[in-house]
Each structure stands twice: as structure tokens, then as C-alpha cells.
Amino acid sequence: MKSTEVNFDGLVGPTHNYAGLSEGNVASLNNAHDTSSPKNAAKQGLAKMKALHDMGMTQGILAPQERPDMYALRRLGFSGSDADVLEAAYKQAPALLSACCSASSMWTANAATVSPSADTENGKVHFTPANLTNKFHRSLEPETTGNILKATFSDTAHFSHHQHLPDNDHFGDEGAANHTRLCAEYGEQGVEIFTFGRYAFNRNMPMPQKFPARQTLEASKAVARLHGLNESQTVYVQQNPDVIDQGVFHNDVIAVGNQNVLFFHEQAFLDTQNFLDEVRSKFGESEFHAIEVKSSQVSVEDCVNTYLFNTQIITLPNGEMSIIAPMHCYENAAVKAYLDELVTLNTPIKHVKYYDVNESMKNGGGPACLRLRVAMTQQELAAVNQHCLMSDAKFDELNAWVDKHYRDQLSLNDLRDPALVTESRTALDELTQILNLGSVYQFQR
Template sequence: MSTIEANFDGLVGPTHNYAGLSEGNVASLNNAQDISNPKQAALQGLAKMKALHDLGLTQGVLAPQERPDIATLKRIGFTGSDSQVIEKAYKQAPGILASCYSASSMWTANAATVSPSADSLDNKLHFTPANLTNKFHRSIEPNVTGNVLKAVFNDDKHFVHHLHLPENEHFGDEGAANHTRLCHAYGERGIEIFTYGRYAFRKDMPAPKKFPARQTFEASQAVARMHQLTDNDTVFVQQNPDVIDQGVFHNDVIAVGNQNVLFYHQQAFLNEQGFIEEVKRKASYDVHFVRVLDEQVSVQDAVDTYLFNTQIVTLSSGEMAIIAPMHCYHHAGVKAYLDELISQDTPIKAVKYFDVNESMKNGGGPACLRLRVALNKHELAAVNPNCLINDERYGKLTAWVEKHYRDRISSQCLADPQLLVESRTALDELTQILNIGSVYPFQKD
């Protein structure tokens, strides 16, 4: 049965701003309090989606979260009308208000972990929303993320939706940003690689010292159990604590895989040799391990350009292409490395560069913006078609952004209750364009 891998990108929300909320994410911290451009950010994201569609790939879109999150503000004691809640929070706890305005759901690599039906014992496609417990501004996402995923993949004959893991740091789960899958073909049984930063129940094991490790071993194992994966088809590997302390907050900032290619930095994994040997032992096909050395690209340059937070996609020709941010193009050393890479004996034969600067400034590259979902023809037919990008839908979504989004948001704008009205109006219209129903709390109140 034919199977494709679709990319579902997060649509940048109307309140996209730079609040510097993500400790351990160097770009996020460095650009805190800059003026953001939500309209440009959303259009940049949509342009990338349309470009991948034009390359012949199946491209989907996921709706953003409702922001500001008034329900969370009320839950922690701010009272009154919605505008009064915003006013009180801005005066008494501006940091909390900024967290409740965050548009970080745009990075759907953190939305969930996805296991294709080819891998699971029940032959169904499994979704588990990430609980994102390490950061308050992201920990308030999972319920709506689950609603959105169920609205897009709404057929229990093919899809299984799990509740996110317990909301505790012991089960800190960051979704697909710490998960990749290797396979010969998308429809064949693959190897799912779960990368974790620390053990929650073993204090004698290595852990980073400067920045937090957001994914735990225990969370990764729990997701694998829920998705009905076997030991022969899973590999658990610890991320190198030293690179976490250098700003590699997720594994997808230092490694990325696609089919039989694993593209990674030599410092990515704590026990690199043992990891590689396990993958080779469990794979029934040849795997191309594209190992980048320190002298080719330093960890710092990888973090600055997001060389590994790129997408690797398989084109209709069977060759692979890297979808990279313009930061890679403008960095002489990284550009030279990529030029050399596509001439080597690997399936990667092209690099395509995209301007996603608004996302990059907040700490997310092309790979952060997408959730990969392998779908056979029956599963693809069961996907909500209104959430798949084509020329008409791209036109509708760009017109929607042009109509509703601001081109400038500063920290002072967060005190403006009109931004809430604008955001809700936009999202209500979006749910109609995508035909996903009432996925937001304000639509049910």
C-alpha cells in the first residue's frame, strides 16, 4: 500500500511576540523584547507550506492556540471581565501575562509524538500531545492541541488519540522534537528513536548543569508503550548533556532523520557508538549516518544557523532535499558544508532555503514548524481535507492573515484588550475555513 509522509505545519498565531520565555533557547533569550511582526511571521510560514506543496509533497496546516489564555489567568486568581483580567495581569504579573500570550504552538514539532500504523501492534496511527511541563507558557497548550489533532485526524478506524502524559516534570515530554523515525519506505515498519535529556527517577545518571533537560527517559518510554511499539522497533538514546548546556534545548537542534538517513553532529548523543550500533542491529536496511564533525561545523554555528533544525524531505524523484533557513545560506561555513554535502554519496542531493526569520528569532527553524505524519492511502483519505494545503486554501489563509493580523506587537501591546478581540475573531473565522469545529474554549462558553 502506498504511504507518504505529510508535514503539518503550525500556523503562526495572531499574538506572535518576543517575550524571551524559553530558558535554554539562545535565540529566544537574545531577541527578548524585540518588536515582532505577526503578519510577516504567518505569511513566511504559509509560504514555506505552499513551497513544499509545490514540490509535490503533502502539506497540512494546524490551527494555533487561543491567546491570550484568559481561562488560565482566571484559574490563577485574576477576576472580572476579560479586559479587566488583562489589565490586572499586566499590572500585577506582566511575565505571567506574556506567557499567556505566547504563540509558541506555531512550533508543532512540540505538538505531539506520532507513530505510524506500520509500527504499532494495532496497525493504527497514534498521537500523544506533548505535555511541555518544563515551560509554563507551553504547558497550557496540550488540551487544545489534542482538540485540534482530533479535528484533523477524526476517524477512530485509523487514528488513536491519547491523553498527554501526567503534568509533572518526571514525565516531561516535548513531542516530536525529541523523536525521529528511520525506515526503508514510509509504509514499512521502521525504527522510532526517542532521545531524552535526563532520567527522572535516577539521580546518579548524567544530566546538564546549566540548562534544563526537558525530555525524560521515563516520558519517552511511556509514549512508546502507549503507541504499542515493540523493543525491536525502538531505540532510546540520551542527548549529550554538554550540548544541552550549549543551547541545544531539543534533539532536533542537533540531529534530524528521514527514511534511511540520520543527519547529526558528532556531539549530539551521549553514547554515540552504542547508539549507532543498536540502530544498525535493529535496521533491516542500510542507514546513511551523515556525521558532522566539530571542524566542519561547530555546535555554536549549528545553534546559530539551525543547520540540524532543517527538514529532510523525499522528493518524487526519490532523492532527498534539505529545507533550510536562510541563516544557513548566509553563514559562509555552513553554506560551504551544505554545498559539499549534496555532492557526497548520500540520498541528500539538494538544499532549498527559506526565509522564516520571525520564527528563527524566537528560537524555531523549519523543523520546529512541522509535525511529520506518515499516512497510507486510506489514512490520508480520512484526514480532514480542509487542513491540507492546495492553491485555493493557501489563497484563503493568506487573505485571512492579511485581514486579521497586526504587523507590529511590542510588550506594551499585551495590555490592549482589543488584541484579545482581534485574536478570537480571527480564530473563529479560521475554524470555519479549516472546518475543525469549536476547538477553542471561548467558542464553547
Template sequence: MSSIEANFDGLVGPTHNYAGLSEGNVASLNNAQSISSPKKAAKQGLAKMKALHDMGFVQGVLAPQARPDIGVLRRVGFGGNDQQVLEKAYKHAPVLLSACFSASSMWTANAATVSPSGDTQDGKIHFTPANLTNKFHRSIEPKTTGNILKAVFNDEATFSHHEHLPENDHFGDEGAANHTRLCQDYGKQGIEIFTFGRYAFNRSMPKPTIFPARQTKEASEAIARLHQLNEKNTVYVQQNPDVIDQGVFHNDVIAVGNRNVLFYHEQAFLNTDQFKQQLQERFEEQLYFVEAPTEQVSVEDCVSSYLFNTQLVSHNDNEMSIIAPMHCKENEAVYRYLQSVVQADNPISNVHYFDVNESMKNGGGPACLRLRVALTENEVNAVNPQCLLNDDLFNRLNQWIDKYYRDQLAFSDLKDGNLLKESYDALDELTKILNIGNVYSFQQ
């Protein structure tokens, strides 16, 4: 093993529920107030991790956020003991209560932006947690996210951790969901692509009119500076405002890249031809543009099936697979298109379908569930080994889920103080399983 791209998936937390908190995310809004199954969701995500591990990939595990965030509820005026705080919030601010229970940290593509050592001037892997300012329920994540990342990637000589960007919409940052990287070899310098939805300081530029553009160009530029990236190998491209208004809230809902392949919908970007030319000028070897035409797959089909919110993984230098949700197989147009992709002249040779329906119903597919980290062999050895999946950890995590997670969760359950205790007890034990220390405020 010289260099690889590892996937670090977020465990689905014990309070996984459908609150419909994410404007612009069609699946999230459509399934609001449905009864969820935290146990099923966690096991579906864990099964996908195990499948990639069994396929020979390095697979990591990231702990979820502590929910409910009782500290936030106290900060906004709800007093008393924990049970009283929950009951008051349930009665007077039910949407706020839902936000403080959200298990959205399962979508670790939003956890941070990661730049591999091959791209950075100091030769370290850089992490910047996303501030996620556009959605309140996610804006309370960054501090704990940073704690978890520092505990997993805990070798200071190898990893560099930055504070999240200023908590203001001008620097709205959604992490790796709007960032991808093309390269010939994971360990060598590649091209980092930052996709943004709008300009924060120039209101005359194009932007969506129905749904918010969550990532600003200014945020993307700030990340590139923090990560000490080479300007020549950094590309900024604006997401098409029209597709944002059709429910493409992150770029990873409409495009995904891996090594020498960019897989995307023809409506994904503004100025697509100019963008492709920039990439070709910077990429020394053959670059494959796998573009899905609207006449074959509509944007609506992309959003409902999460065709592009799939993982694109490399088995070797010449062969890739798509890790797709079952929704792609069940959508006739999407399935037919994917069959044509694997038969065409490009490195993509297989599609593997997985049941991640609990995540899909809340608005996140396979790509949302993972944070990609390119690592050399020495860098893999510098990762906290307790957070790398193997058969023993898989079994321990399944037993842990069986011990703590509920089969069903309804909105009325959120006022139950027992749910808070179950969740905190579960996470306290998880920190010991993963050996990540006291990363949660309730432990301090």
C-alpha cells in the same frame, strides 16, 4: 501514491511576540522584548507550506492556540472583565501575561509524538500530545492541541488519540522534537528513535548542569507503551548533556532523520558508537550516517543557524532535499558544509533555503514548524480534507491573515482588549475555514 510522509505545519497565531520565555533557547532569550510582526511571521510560515506543496509534498495545516489564555489569568486570581484582567496582569505580573499571550504553538514539532500504522500493534496511527511541563507558557497547550489533532485526524478507525502524559516534570515530554523515525518505506515498519535529556528517577545518571533537560527517558518509554510499539524496533538514546548546556534545548536542533538517513552533529548523542550499532542491527538495508564534525561546524554554528533544525524530505526512493532557513546560507561554515553534504555519497542532493526569520528570532526553525505524519494512501483520505493545503486554501489563509493580523506587536500592546477580540475573532473564523469545529474554550 502508496505511502508518504506529510508535514502538518502550525499557523503562526495573531499574538506572535518576543517574550524570551524559553530558558535554554538562545535565540528566544536574545530577542526578548523586540517588536514582532505577526502578519509577516504567519505569511513566512504559510509561504514555506506552499513551497513544499508546490514541490509535490502533502502539506497540512494545524490551527494555533487561542491567545491570550484569559482563563489561566483568571485561575491565578485576576478578576473583572477581560480588559481589566489584562490591565491587572500587565501591571502586577507582566511575565505571566507574556506567557498567556505566547504564540509558541506555531512550533508543532512540539505538538505531539506520532507513530505510523506500520509500527503499531493495532495498525492505527497513534498521537500523544506533548505535556511540555518544563515551560509554563507551553504547558497550557496540551488540551487544545489534543482537540485540534482529533479534529484533523478524525477517523476513529484510522487514528488513535491518547491523553497527554501526567503533568509532572518526571514525565516531561516535548513531542516529536525529541523523536525521529528511520525506515525503508513510510508505510512499513521502521525504527522509532526516542532521544531523552535525563533520567527522572535515577539522579546518578548524566544530565546537563546549566540548562534543563526537558525530555525524560520515562516519558519516552511511556509514549512507546501507549503507541503499542515493538521493543525490537524502538531505540532510546540520551542527548549529550554538554550540547544541551550550549543551547541545544531539543534534539531536533542537533539531529534529524528521514528514511535511511540520520543527519546529526558528532556531539549530538552520548555513546554515539553504541547508538549507531543498535540502529545498524535493526535496519535491514543500507543506512547513511551523515555526521557533521566539530572541526567543520561548531555547536555554536549549529545553534545560531539551525543547521539541523531543517526538514529532510524525500522526493523519491533515492533522493532527498534539506529545507533550511536562510541563516544556514548566511553562515559561511554551515553553507560550506551543506555544499559538501550534497556532493557526498548519500541520498541528500539539494538544499532549499527559506526565509522564516520571524520564527528563527523566537527560537524555532523549519523543523520546529512542522509535525511529520507518515500516511498510506487510504490514511491520507481519512484526514480532514479542509486541513490539507491547496491553492484555494493558501489564498483563503492569506486573506484571513490580512484581515486579522497586525503588522507590528510590542509588549505594551498585550494589555489591549482589542487584541484579544481580534485574536478570538480570527480563530473563530479559522475553525470554519478548516472545518475543525469548536476546539477552543472560548467557543464552548
């Protein structure tokens, strides 16, 4: 049966700001405390979604989280009116206030791990929201993420939803940012690759020394069990601890795959040759392209600064592949030269298209961070909430929604403004009607 891969991008939330909350994420730390533009960020994200739609791709939309998270602040001991809670948090614990206002759910590569029906034991598409235990501001997301995914993929005949893994560092799970799937065709059984940063129960194994390894092997294996994956088609590989310490906080900052292409830096994995041998063995007879970028071609530092590997590789309707890259790649001479050469080589990648996602890039997320990939048959795609798929009319409707509700600028001082709570809830309540999601937010219940 014909299948397609749909990219579901996260809508940037109304409280998009630069708080520098993500240790190990160089861009996030370098731009901490800058004034953000929620409106520009949302419009940049929508423009990228529309561009892929215009290329003939099926493009999905995922709603953001409710922020500020007043429930978390009250749970942490702040009381009184919303204004009282925000003011007390701003004065007593500004880092907590920033965390509870984070719009980080825009990076839906961290929303969940997804396994298509061709790979799973029960023949359904499986979703497990990431618990994101390594960062407090992201650990607030999983329950609402699960609600949004269930409202988007509600047909139980085709979709299976799991609770996120236990909220413990031993099972730290970062979702699709550390997971990729290779296949000959989207509808055929593929090879699911889980990249992990450390062993939770064996401290003697290699691990980074400067920055945290967010994904554990134990978490990856738990997700594979939940999804009913066949061991003969599943690969676990450890991320190189040295590149984590260089700011490669997720595998999708140093490697990306699509169908029969794996595009990666030579320093991405701890044991590259054995890993590639296992992938080739499990991939089967179909042609497999392992595109390895050497440090002499592009340094790890340039990979991190430009997000060369946090690009999207998409298969166009004509069968050719294109890389969707941020403008940072275009503006870096070494990276631009490499990409210019790549499209001339004997690989399926024939095009590179550059887009402005600077508001996301400054906060530490490139094009690949902004999307969750879901491979589906035509029957499964028809069962998706159709209000969550991009169209010309939906693009206009969402841009008008952003213009109506979003602020042009937001500073850390603005996070104490109680009007921001009302603005955000009003916007999200209207959005749930636009996307036909029902009551996915706590304030709606």
C-alpha cells in the same frame, strides 16, 4: 501499500511576540522584548508550506492556540472584565501575561509524538500530545492541541488519540522534537528513536548543569507503551548533556532523520557509537546512511545560531532528498560550505533549498520546529480532514485571512490591549470554519 509522509505545519497565531520565555533557547533569549510582526510571521510560515506543496509534497496545516489565554489568567487570580484582567496582569505579573499570550504552538514539532500504523500494535496511526511541563507558557497547550489533532485526524478506524502524559516534571515530554523515525519506505515498519535528556528517577545519571533537560526517559517509554511499539524496533538514546548546556534544548536542534538517513552532529548523543550500532542492528538489511558532522566542520555554536539540524529533510516525488533550510544557513560561511559539499557526497541528500523564516528563527524555531511529520497510507490520508491540507486555493484563502485579522507589529505593551482578545477570537472562530475543525477552542463552548 504506498505511503507518504505529510508535514503538518503550525499556523502562526495572532499574538506572535518575543517574550524570551524559553530558558535554554539561545535565540529566544537573545531577541527578548523585540517588536514582532505577527502578519509577517504567519505569511513566512504559509510561504514555506506552499513551497513544499509546489514541490509535489503533501502539506498539512495545524491551527494555533487561543491566545491570550484568559482562562489561565483568571485561574491565577486575576478577575473582572477582560480589560481588567489584562491590565492587572501587565502591572502585577508581566511575565505571566507574556506567557499567556505566547504563540509558541506554531512549533508543531512539540505538538505531539506520532507513530505510523506500520509500527503500532493495532495498525493505526497514534498521537500523544506533548505535556511540555518544563515551560509554563507551553504547558498551557496540550488540551487544545489534542482537540485540534482529533478534529484533523478524526476517523477512529485509522487514528488513535491518547491523553497527554501526567503534568509532572518526571514525565516531561516535548513531543516529536525529541523523536525521529527511520525506515526504508514510509509504509514499512521503521525504527523509532526517542532521545531523552535525563533520567527522572535517578539523579546520579548524567544530566546538564546549566540548562534544563526537558525530556525524560520515563516519558519516552510511556509514549512508546501507549503507541504499542515493538521493543525490537525502538531505540532510546540520551542527548549529550554538554550540548544541552550549549543551547541545544531539543534533539532536533542537533540531529534530524528521514527514511534511511540520520543527519547529526558528533556531539549530539552521549554514547554515539553504541547508539549507531543499535540503530543499524534494528534497521535491518536496507542501506542506512549515518551522516556525522564533525566539530571541525561546523561548531555547535554555529549549529545553534543557524539551525543547521533544525532543517527538514524531505523525500521528493523523484525519490531524491532535499534539505529545507533557513536563510541563516545560507548566510553562515561554514554552514553554507558544509551544505554545498554535502549534496556532492554519496548520500540520498541531493539538494538544499533556503527559505526566510526569520520571525520564527528569532523566537527560537527553525523549519523543523514548524512541522509535525505524519506518515500515512493512501487510505489514511484520504481519511484526514481534507480542509487541513494545503492547496493553491487554501493558500490564497489563508493569506487573505491573515491580512484581515493580523497586526503588522506587536510589542509587549500591546499585550495589555483588550482588543487583542476580540481580534484573536474572531480570527480563530473564522479559521475553524476555513479548516472545518468545529469547536476546538474554549471560547467557542
